[in-house]
Amino acid sequence: MAISNPITTSIFDLFKIGPGPSSSHTIGPMKAAFDFRHRLATLPDAVQQQADTIHIHLYGSLSATGKGHGTDRAIVAGLLGWQPETVEPDALLKLLREPDVTYPVETGKMSITVGPQHVHFERVRYDSPYANTMVLKLAAGEQTLYEEEYYSIGGGFIIRKGEPEVDPTSVSVPYPYGTMNELKAQLATHKITLDELMLANEAALTGLSRSVINQKIDQILDFMHKAVRRGLRHKGTLPGTIRLSRKAPILYQQAKGMSQSSDSFLIFLNAYCLAASEENAAGGIVVTAPTSGASGVIPGLTFLAKHHFHYDKATLRSGMLAAAAVGFLVKHNASISGAEMGCMGEIGTASAMGAAFLTRCAQPTGTINTIEAAAEIGIEHHLGMTCDPIGGYVQIPCIERNAMGAIKAYNAFLLATSGAASFQKISLDAVVKVMKATGRDMSTKYKETSEAGLALSATEC
Ligand code: SF4
Structure with missing residues (x-):
């Protein structure tokens, strides 16, 4: 039977274990930040050594309700290397409680910190194909050294901009x-x-x-x-x-x-x-x-x-x-x-x-x-x-x-x-x-x- 666009989602991607309160605002952003963290470690040494922080820009519904949904905490957790299935809920809730406290992101050759002041709930319209958009930028002062754009598409599923979509017909x-x-x-x-x-x-x-x-x-x-x-x-x-x-x-x-x-x-x-x-x-x-x-x-x-x-x-x-x-x-x-x-x-x-x-x-x-x-x-x-x-x-x-x-x-x-x-x-x-x-x-x-x-x-x- 020829099927042009078959379903290739796993049961365990639909039923995912992770912290509340929102799969699109908590689990998806945590996974995106975790992915970003791993990409940073592959950057040239000179870029890694120059960096001093990461700026997180949230758009659309992530901006409007991200604070109540704990999106900021989830992203910082992902940058720290925490994952939804194994994160300790109490530790997650404690993140970003203090406005002056920053957290070291130790990956690759970098020694950078991220804190509440680096999370930007953007109220401007952003030209993006998805309602929940995140832009993560590695920075040195005002200069952006590297960035990635992610979309949280519901249920904890994410897409990275530019990533080639898996051709569903290639999955058998x-x-x-x-x-x-x-x-x-x-x-x-x-x-x-x-x-x-x-x-x-x-x-x-x-x-x-x-x-x-x-x-x-x-x-x-x-x-x-x-x-x-x-x-x-x-x-x-x-x-x-x-x-x-x-x-x-x-x-x-x-x-x-x-x-x-x-x-x-x-x-x-x-x-x-x-x-x-x-x-x-x-x-x-x-x-x-x-x-x-x-x-x-x-x-x-x-x-x-x-x-x-x-x-x-x-x-x-x-x-x-x-x-x-x-x-x-x-x-x-x-x-x-x-x-x-x-x-x-x-x-x-x-x-x-x-x-x-x-x-x-x-x-x-x-x-x-x-x-x-x-x-x-x-x-x-x-x-x-x-x-x-x-x-x-x-x-x-x-x-x-x-x-x-x-x-x-x-x-x-x-x-x-x-x-x-x-x-x-x-x-x-x-x-x-x-x-x-x-x-x-x-x-x-x-x-x-x-x-x-x-x-x-x-x-x-
Ligand atoms: S879709 Fe909106 S109203 Fe419904 S459960 Fe989710 S956050 Fe609540």
Whole structure:
């Protein structure tokens, strides 16, 4: 089957472990700065010895909400050689607390320092193909010795300007697809299950064996559930000027005291989603699913599936593969970035992935058409949802929005699994196209800039 533009993203690039609160504003910038640090060490000795600092210029949504999202800390951490998967959250939160303290960047033959005065939140418009742009400059006094431009494109993915894009047709996977229609055609032609297709493609992309892929999916679930458990324990207020109180432990105690009431199921789910989201807002370690802002939806649903529905590990893994397939399709054909799509790109995608997860877990022999229907409903009812976080913090509306996204995912699963899949009139490919067009039409004010909507009610907080 000839596929012109196949998906070549790994499951472990979609589900990434790292610190909150924002994959595009925290994980992506940290990775970009880490890459810059390594490039500096390859510069000629004379350039390295002349340098005295690094200037960091942030544009677009990174400038508008980067302070609240900790972009400045994340970039300095990357320059210090810290990485998202292994960074110590408390150490990260301490960076740049003191305005006069600078940090030594020891790489190659350089002896330079960087501090808060070197991070520039630029309010000018910058001609760039992406909403989240970073320019990093190695300097000696006023003179720029070397610079790189990076784009943070959502979910912790980055692009370096000028870097040749990998030709997707040069990456060979056994079952290539770029749309849901192509995915369904591969399944039908080869008479294989979605699990088999996803595992075979992942093995080809990463070189990992199937047993290692399964172990890594278990590890991802483990990190998600650790975030839920921490959030259920941690009380108090979240960092930032809003002084928002954590609510997950309260909901959890409430649900536990409500034995078998019809509401307790929803309150447990709310508590799990809020727990992971509050950990994200506090800068704790979470898993992008598909982003950090939306890192409460799937952890909440998988925690529920494990502890209330008692699905075994194999079933949970199958559900995660279905969720990944949906996340890939949205990322490939629209975007999972709040700065590009508004919140429909983050929570909308997470909700669609969650609906696919639930459907796959509940119907081990179910058809791809039912998974598609669940995912389509998940996205359809988030179309047009804006991103306007108060004060630039991933707190209001983000934390509750994760719980709402999970509950919509649950209902999407219920709707999709009643009646026949042929009742479904809108395809997943069609709704993803609508999402892309809606994101393009949406005013920039509603795309992670905190310049409109709910963000303007900040004075009441
Ligand atoms: S409103 Fe939605 S897209 Fe925007 S930061 Fe919050 S979770 Fe992310």
